[in-house]
Amino acid sequence: xxxxxxxxxxxxxxxxxxxxxxxxxxxxxxxxxxxxxxxxxxxxxxxxxxxxxxxxxxxxxxxxxxxxxxxxxxxxxxxxxxxxxxxxxxxxxxxxxxxxxxxxxxxxxxxxxxxxxxxxxxxxxxxxxxxxxxxxxxxxxxxxxxxxxxxxxxxxxxxxxxxxxxxxxxxxxxxxxxxxxxxxxxxxxxxxxxxxxxxxxxxxxxxxxxxxxxxxxxxxxxxxxxxxxxxxxxxxxxxxxxxxxxxxxxxxxxxxxxxxxxxxxxxxxxxxxxxxxxxxxxxxxxxxxxxxxxxxxxxxxxxxxxxxxxx
Amino acid sequence: xxxxxxxxxxxxxxxxxxxxxxxxxxxxxxxxxxxxxxxxxxxxxxxxxxxxxxxxxxxxxxxxxxxxxxxxxxxxxxxxxxxxxxxxxxxxxxxxxxxxxxxxxxxxxxxxxxxxxxxxxxxxxxxxxxxxxxxxxxxxxxxxxxxxxxxxxxxxxxxxxxxxxxxxxxxxxxxxxxxxxxxxxxxxxxxxxxxxxxxxxxxxxxxxxxxxxxxxxxxxxxxxxxxxxxxxxxxxxxxxxxxxxxxxxxxxxxxxxxxxxxxxxxxxxxxxxxxxxxxxxxxxxxxxxxxxxxxxxxxxxxxxxxxxxxxxxxx
Amino acid sequence: xxxxxxxxxxxxxxxxxxxxxxxxxxxxxxxxxxxxxxxxxxxxxxxxxxxxxxxxxxxxxxxxxxxxxxxxxxxxxxxxxxxxxxxxxxxxxxxxxxxxxxxxxxxxxxxxxxxxxxxxxxxxxxxxxxxxxxxxxxxxxxxxxxxxxxxxxxxxxxxxxxxxxxxxxxxxxxxxxxxxxxxxxxxxxxxxxxxxxxxxxxxxxxxxxxxxxxxxxxxxxxxxxxxxxxxxxxxxxxxxxxxxxxxxxxxxxxxxxxxxxxxxxxxxxxxxxxxxxxxxxxxxxxx
Numbered sequence: 001x002x003x004x005x006x007x008x009x010x011x012x013x014x015x016x017x018x019x020x021x022x023x024x025x026x027x028x029x030x031x032x033x034x035x036x037x038x039x040x041x042x043x044x045x046x047x048x049x050x051x052x053x054x055x056x057x058x059x060x061x062x063x064x065x066x067x068x069x070x071x072x073x074x075x076x077x078x079x080x081x082x083x084x085x086x087x088x089x090x091x092x093x094x095x096x097x098x099x100x101x102x103x104x105x106x107x108x109x110x111x112x113x114x115x116x117x118x119x120x121x122x123x124x125x126x127x128x129x130x131x132x133x134x135x136x137x138x139x140x141x142x143x144x145x146x147x148x149x150x151x152x153x154x155x156x157x158x159x160x161x162x163x164x165x166x167x168x169x170x171x172x173x174x175x176x177x178x179x180x181x182x183x184x185x186x187x188x189x190x191x192x193x194x195x196x197x198x199x200x201x202x203x204x205x206x207x208x209x210x211x212x213x214x215x216x217x218x219x220x221x222x223x224x225x226x227x228x229x230x231x232x233x234x235x236x237x238x239x240x241x242x243x244x245x246x247x248x249x250x251x252x253x254x255x256x257x258x259x260x261x262x263x264x265x266x267x268x269x270x271x272x273x274x275x276x277x278x279x280x281x282x283x284x285x286x287x288x289x290x291x292x293x294x295x296x297x298x299x300x301x302x303x304x305x306x307x308x309x310x311x
Numbered sequence: 312x313x314x315x316x317x318x319x320x321x322x323x324x325x326x327x328x329x330x331x332x333x334x335x336x337x338x339x340x341x342x343x344x345x346x347x348x349x350x351x352x353x354x355x356x357x358x359x360x361x362x363x364x365x366x367x368x369x370x371x372x373x374x375x376x377x378x379x380x381x382x383x384x385x386x387x388x389x390x391x392x393x394x395x396x397x398x399x400x401x402x403x404x405x406x407x408x409x410x411x412x413x414x415x416x417x418x419x420x421x422x423x424x425x426x427x428x429x430x431x432x433x434x435x436x437x438x439x440x441x442x443x444x445x446x447x448x449x450x451x452x453x454x455x456x457x458x459x460x461x462x463x464x465x466x467x468x469x470x471x472x473x474x475x476x477x478x479x480x481x482x483x484x485x486x487x488x489x490x491x492x493x494x495x496x497x498x499x500x501x502x503x504x505x506x507x508x509x510x511x512x513x514x515x516x517x518x519x520x521x522x523x524x525x526x527x528x529x530x531x532x533x534x535x536x537x538x539x540x541x542x543x544x545x546x547x548x549x550x551x552x553x554x555x556x557x558x559x560x561x562x563x564x565x566x567x568x569x570x571x572x573x574x575x576x577x578x579x580x581x582x583x584x585x586x587x588x589x590x591x592x593x594x595x596x597x598x599x600x601x602x603x604x605x606x607x608x609x610x611x612x613x614x615x616x617x618x619x620x621x622x623x624x625x626x
Numbered sequence: 627x628x629x630x631x632x633x634x635x636x637x638x639x640x641x642x643x644x645x646x647x648x649x650x651x652x653x654x655x656x657x658x659x660x661x662x663x664x665x666x667x668x669x670x671x672x673x674x675x676x677x678x679x680x681x682x683x684x685x686x687x688x689x690x691x692x693x694x695x696x697x698x699x700x701x702x703x704x705x706x707x708x709x710x711x712x713x714x715x716x717x718x719x720x721x722x723x724x725x726x727x728x729x730x731x732x733x734x735x736x737x738x739x740x741x742x743x744x745x746x747x748x749x750x751x752x753x754x755x756x757x758x759x760x761x762x763x764x765x766x767x768x769x770x771x772x773x774x775x776x777x778x779x780x781x782x783x784x785x786x787x788x789x790x791x792x793x794x795x796x797x798x799x800x801x802x803x804x805x806x807x808x809x810x811x812x813x814x815x816x817x818x819x820x821x822x823x824x825x826x827x828x829x830x831x832x833x834x835x836x837x838x839x840x841x842x843x844x845x846x847x848x849x850x851x852x853x854x855x856x857x858x859x860x861x862x863x864x865x866x867x868x869x870x871x872x873x874x875x876x877x878x879x880x881x882x883x884x885x886x887x888x889x890x891x892x893x894x895x896x897x898x899x900x901x902x903x904x905x906x907x908x909x910x911x912x913x
Contacts (some may be wrong), residue, residue, distance in 0.1 A: 022879055028784040049907070052742070054746065054908045055908070071727070074644075074751075075749075077746075077748055077749040078749060080747060081747075082747035084740070084743050088739065088740045089739050089741060090735055090741045091735060092658070101650070103652050104642075104650045105750050106649060106748045106749065107748075107749065108637065109640065109642055112637075116637060119635075123633070130816055135739075147802055149744065153637055153748075154635070154637025156636075158633075187636055190638070217734075222868040287808075
């Protein structure tokens with residue numbers, strides 16, 4: 001963990017005309033990979049765009065690596081890379097030309113830019129296709145080019161907006177793997193903005209949840225996972241009802257759905273072995289046993305309902 | 312028999328030289344059917360064939376007994392939500408739904424009623440009088456859904472309907488789909504998010520490069536594949552070595568792989584039942600303390616890996 | 627160790643100076659411009675008239691040629707304000723055509739596929755962006771206007787001697803200033819159109835339209851209202867008025883030079899405003 005915060009929000013407020021999109025955001029964030037979640041219109045894109053200097057803040061300010069976005073936005077932009085959600089390219093150029101051009105704009109000398117462009121393309125896995133024109137690329141390839149242009153100039157902070165948008169499953173896995181690799185090896189911080197909770201769970205250690213322009217939750221996923229040891233999810237074959245009843249007798253809270261899926265909290269003193277014994281007694285079989293996976297979903301839903309009361 | 316299914320009989324579609332789909336035979340029952348496959352595998356082609364937007368080069372298609380060549384009859388009971396994010400620029404959400412619904416020949420009052428009903432179902436009543444161009448991506452997606460549903464069709468063809476929706480809207484949309492399917496409707500959905508496909512589908516159609524490689528309920532598909540792909544179970548416990556030794560004694564076990572963190576075991580077995588029996592025995596005898604056990608490849612994702620693999624990525 | 631693992635590495639090398647970044651755009655655009663054989667051909671064509679002028683200057687001073695062709699020196703075109711006025715007039719038209727070919731695609735290609743956010747998430751300001759695009763056309767236009775103009779001036783000065791040079795230095799500044807006024811106007815107009823019209827061909831057509839339609843309209847207004855103020859929107863006429871002032875030639879426009887300067891300044895300001903509206907990282911749609 002770095003001592004210096006990556007992002008500092010100091011009473012940040014952003015307005016479009018009369019609508020206030022971001023309301024008085026405060027916080028210091030220094031995680032390696034932060035997921036940014038929230039319903040549509042919560043202000044996620046606006047926050048990212050403001051940190052990049054696309055919108056001026058109406059009140060307050062923010063700091064990225066210590067540089068103020070009001071006074072030192074150029075220094076901020078020197079340190080960041082951005083992978084936009086929408087399609088973003090220049091037609092008529094090949095991938096190499098495009099990434100080289102973008103790297104030169106970020107300040108790299110032409111030869112270094114060309115080298116880094118090829119490195120980035122090799123890294124994301126674009127082979128011979130890099131010499132073809134960008135308008136001919138498939139969606140997956142365009143996403144990879146967007147990622148490559150975001151990392152070619154060696155930033156310290158990456159903004160990724162829906163990186164797996166439209167990708168089919170193997171391409172999505174490749175993208176997630178790449179993102180995790182970049183995070184681990186590159187001395188790079190990430191801010192990942194996504195609607196897919198799975199993506200955020202796999203790549204990020206911390207989550208920032210926005211709702212209606214306010215921060216409603218900031219959680220550390222690692223800690224949440226560690227705290228979930230006693231929460232179990234089971235899939236039962238056989239008499240699920242009887243099993244649920246017997247488990248309740250043991251003192252464990254149970255919730256049965258569809259007659260086969262059971263969520264339970266192990267009471268103190270109750271172990272997995274006891275559950276198996278119970279199953280054998282009821283003539284049921286445990287086909288699947290795992291510790292609760294969807295902690296992020298719960299955190300999110302709780303944040304949404306809290307947000308209602310809080311705002 | 313044929314009137315309650317969506318039928319494809321030996322259907323092929325080529326775009327010049329480029330393959331759309333080739334020799335497809337399908338019989339789709341009511342409920343949620345998900346089309347799964349890489350980009351370019353033919354999912355959108357199938358949907359366009361079903362709705363009559365393209366005509367097959369060969370073969371016959373019947374949607375509940377109606378041929379797609381009869382759009383007047385077909386679109387009374389079919390609604391289509393495309394993957395493309397394009398709208399007439401100057402319309403508001405409400406106008407968008409209203410105009411297209413009036414084309415069905417309904418009177419003004421009836422159309423208004425249905426439009427507001429659809430808007431309510433997708434949660435867009437507040438934003439209905441704003442222009443579609445000003446909507447966020449999620450809102451545009453919901454308006455598209457509303458447009459497909461507003462005439463309460465029997466068949467809903469939805470091309471990546473959850474694209475751009477935030478987690479809550481996804482959950483709401485999924486609940487909506489389940490509701491519609493419970494009514495006996497036919498929902499044809501295409502999606503890339505495989506764990507959601509697992510959650511919601513009654514049956515799955517897997518496509519690659521224009522061919523259907525699997526069709527039906529995912530468990531059934533998986534059990535058909537057991538010969539080539541033995542069942543894999545992931546077990547995490549405190550003494551995986553001990554478990555591995557005991558497991559190797561069994562003749563139905565094909566392969567045991569130790570996880571990199573040395574706390575988990577991936578067991579490939581030809582007989583899942585006997586393996587579970589063994590596991591139960593070991594837990595009850597106290598030989599191992601179990602942390603988790605899960606079939607590793609009974610979901611759509613694994614079947615996808617086996618049948619389709621990693622084709623369709625970047626070249 | 628014989629196995630090399632290729633992973634992501636941060637960049638630790640030197641960076642180019644900040645002020646020179648806008649030239650990256652110019653460099654890249656020039657590479658693409660000269661890919662087109664038609665443009666290369668046209669560009670070369672733009673040097674024909676300067677070559678002819680150079681020949682004329684040469685002929686005036688070459689004793690052998692004068693004898694050979696029995697040229698009456700007194701009747702040859704004098705190298706004065708009128709000469710350079712006509713030189714610039716012709717090159718100015720060529721410059722307009724060159725701008726119509728090169729200009730419209732400049733900003734519209736970036737806008738069409740939403741590449742602007744990628745420009746501005748780098749240490750690169752909107753002003754630098756416009757300056758870079760401006761430099762693309764400006765460099766090309768300079769090469770066919772004031773650069774050959776000043777060379778011709780230098781050539782004549784060299785042949786005539788120091789006195790002529792001192793007496794006619796104002797001509798040189800006229801060439802330089804006149805060219806730049808035309809370059810700035812053309813560039814801003816082309817860039818503004820390129821930013822507002824997404825299709826290259828349409829933007830090019832509009833450029834012609836703005837010129838000739840406005841000129842036609844202005845002439846019509848003149849005829850109908852019996853005035854000369856219609857010329858205020860007649861761009862070629864405006865520029866010619868200014869050039870006439872710079873080169874000491876009698877102007878035919880009928881409008882005073884001050885008005886011409888003001889009108890041109892107004893047009894440039896309008897173009898800058900249009901550019902400011904469109905060249906943004908993010909577009910907000912009003913509901």
